[in-house]
Amino acid sequence: MTKEQPNIHHVERFLPERSFWARLFHRDIPSILVLTFGDTASRQTPYLFTQLEKKVGFISFNNNNKTREKKVDNDLHFKNILNTELKKYHKQIGFFRRPAKTKEKIVLISGLGGNYGSYYVVEAAQMLHNSGYNELYTIVQMPFDFEGKIRRQHAENSLASLDKLCIQLYIYNHAKLSKEQGELTLNDYFQKIDDDIVSVLKNILKSTIPPINL
Numbered sequence: 496m497t498k499e500q501p502n503i504h505h506v507e508r509f510l511p512e513r514s515f516w517a518r519l520f521h522r523d524i525p526s527i528l529v530l531t532f533g534d535t536a537s538r539q540t541p542y543l544f545t546q547l548e549k550k551v552g553f554i555s556f557n558n559n560n561k562t563r564e565k566k567v568d569n570d571l572h573f574k575n576i577l578n579t580e581l582k583k584y585h586k587q588i589g590f591f592r593r594p595a596k597t598k599e600k601i602v603l604i605s606g607l608g609g610n611y612g613s614y615y616v617v618e619a620a621q622m623l624h625n626s627g628y629n630e631l632y633t634i635v636q637m638p639f640d641f642e643g644k645i646r647r648q649h650a651e652n653s654l655a656s657l658d659k660l661c662i663q664l665y666i667y668n669h670a671k672l673s674k675e676q677g678e679l680t681l682n683d684y685f686q687k688i689d690d691d692i693v694s695v696l697k698n699i700l701k702s703t704i705p706p707i708n709l
Contacts, residue, residue: 504556504557504573504576505556505557505558506554506555506576506580507540508552508553508554508580508583508584509540509544509552509555510552510584511549511551526599526700527551527599527600527602527700528551528552528553528584528600529551529552529553529554530554530556530602530604531555531603531604531605532556532603532604532605532611532612532615532616533556533558533606533609533612533613533615533616534557534609534611534612535605535606535612536605536606536612537556537557539604539689539692540553540555542693543604543692543693546690546693547693547697551700552584554580554584556577556615556619557611558610558611573615573618574618577618577619577622578622599630600632601623602631602696602699603616603620603631603632603633603634603661604633604634605633605635607635607636607638607653607654608637608638608647608650609646609649610649613649613650614653616633616635616657617653617660620633620656620660620661621656621660629662631662632661632662632664632665632699633663633664633665634692634695634696635650635653635657635664635666635667636667636669637650637654637667637668637669637670638650638669638670639669639670639673640670647670654666665692667688667691667692672684
């Protein structure tokens with residue numbers, strides 16, 4: 496696992512565990528890559544990676560600016576970072592080649608509503624779509640009611656953009672779900688969401704499944 500901190504972006508890679516010979520002879524090349532964006536998804540990444548038995552690669556993007564300024568980075572700069580990270584990842588999982596863009600599944604995970612995740616998950620989806628990745632999946636979490644109308648509007652705007660770029664959306668609406676969970680503590684509630692996302696990722700690995708909107 497390697498870490499880099501380019502400009503406002505904190506990037507962390509979780510690489511699938513593959514032997515020297517598997518890499519050399521291109522055996523069991525992962526057909527899925529997960530990109531996560533923002534605080535919520537970054538928190539989930541290590542758990543998701545472990546639950547998938549470290550067989551799926553993750554690249555986690557988060558805001559490296561401790562002051563949490565609202566200003567976002569230059570779009571071109573982020574696209575360069577994303578492109579570089581994809582090249583590094585594909586080089587590390589196989590010596591000479593990577594899965595064809597048309598066959599590799601990319602899953603984007605983000606909590607929507609905040610400045611970083613809401614913005615850059617859409618930027619990533621747009622770039623990947625324009626670059627020829629045909630199988631883009633998105634798992635998003637919508638804000639709680641107490642987070643306010645502004646975050647809800649940010650989330651709705653991002654969701655509308657993602658709906659045009661990805662073949663399937665998996666939506667966890669916290670405002671709705673939290674009211675249906677009874678006496679669960681907040682930690683237990685988020686653990687339940689994390690475990691459900693693990694199940695979604697496992698099913699995407701196996702085959703295409705219908706989108707969910709919870």
